[in-house]
Amino acid sequence: MRIPLVVGVDGSKASLEAVGWAADEAARHGIPLHLLHAAAGEQEASDVVSAASARARQDAPAVPLSSEVSHENAASALVDKGRNAFALVLGSRGHGDLSGMLLGSVSLAVAAHAECPVVVVRGSPEHRAARFGNVVVGVEDGEGSRTAVDFALREAHVRDCRLVAVHAWSAPSGACTTSRAPSWFLEAHRRPPAQVLDDALRRPAERYRNASVSRQLIEKPACRALLEAASTADLLVVGARRRLGHSGLQLGLINHALLHHAPCPVAVVPQR
Incomplete structure (x- = not known):
């Protein structure tokens, strides 16, 4: 079984x-x-x-x-x-x-x-009853979204609906592009936003070749972008990183906000 x-x-x-x-x-x-x-x-x-x-x-x-x-x-x-x-x-x-x-x-x-x-x-009866035909997944730069994208594509497949992959980004200001900028900030803005989405979706999409996938690149804070996308979603999927040296997951401020305020069910998927 x-x-x-x-x-x-x-x-x-x-x-x-x-x-x-x-x-x-x-x-x-x-x-x-x-x-x-x-x-x-x-x-x-x-x-x-x-x-x-x-x-x-x-x-x-x-x-x-x-x-x-x-x-x-x-x-x-x-x-x-x-x-x-x-x-x-x-x-x-x-x-x-x-x-x-x-x-x-x-x-x-x-x-x-x-x-x-x-x-x-969570959310309204309309959102809980899967009447919108959209599964939304938040995609961040790096490896943190890989398992979340896998989960979201599988959900879209069994529901026979569209996957909406959202990557929110902000162009770095001039002050942050100097040599004084921390390395993590520079790394986060190294890849073009479109490449972040393409890289995250490439391997999972090979398993679901007939999946309907919509890519959204949004220049605004990630939390706001995902909450807006979730307004017409049956399920919102986000990844969660593991903490080094600690038990449990690092949900972060964005995931906390989505769990408290999303208008639809939210899936938190641990990174693997």
């Missing part, structure tokens, strides 16, 4: 929305769906899992379904399960989150530490 798509459930409305999204996703890929609930009370756990199971069977009755209850911390249980998962799917908020928070603490912690892709299901 193929490794499952794992969705974290806690009984909240956002959690059930995540289950519905995950059920559709599992059906697209032809993989099992596994529900994971972390809780202390047995009766509460039974009710939560039953409601989530009913939602999954309603949305995708043919998908093989399993479930479990863990007594670990929710984030730890999900990260552990993610070591052998196709992806982890989470709601944008949970029961335990403060009312003013835009993203649940568990979702943020899992996105920062999981070894597999993490999808945070």
Whole structure:
């Protein structure tokens, strides 16, 4: 049996929305769906899992379904399960989150530490129901986007929709092109923006030769460019770098902002 798509459930409305999204996703890929609930009370756990199971069977009755209850911390249980998962799917908020928070603490912690892709299901019903026909992927210079592009192209393929590859860039100012500019800055502006996109898409596109791919070069801050592109997207995909000498991922300010504000589901894909 193929490794499952794992969705974290806690009984909240956002959690059930995540289950519905995950059920559709599992059906697209032809993989099992596994529900994971972390809780202390047995009766509460039974009710939560039953409601989530009913939602999954309603949305995708043919998908093989399993479930479990863990007594670990929710984030730890999900990260552990993610070591052998196709992806982890989470709601944008949970029961335990403060009312003013835009993203649940568990979702943020899992996105920062999981070894597999993490999808945070957010946005309007129209975005969650895949009605736009676009998967957007953010492409940065260097190797950080390679795995994200692979993931995004596969998603566009199973959805039979268009991939929109976005590379945002800013022309360096005169002051930053002097010998006093740091080496990382000069390296970041060494390749022409069009070449960055071409290089990132070349190898993955060989596996999906019939894929419809749109390239967007945008001269503006990356976060704003991606949020604008996501306004007509069914899924926004971004990469995450590994930290040297630390556990987990370096989500960075851009990924944090997208997880909190994107108008559609967001997939954070670890660099490999």
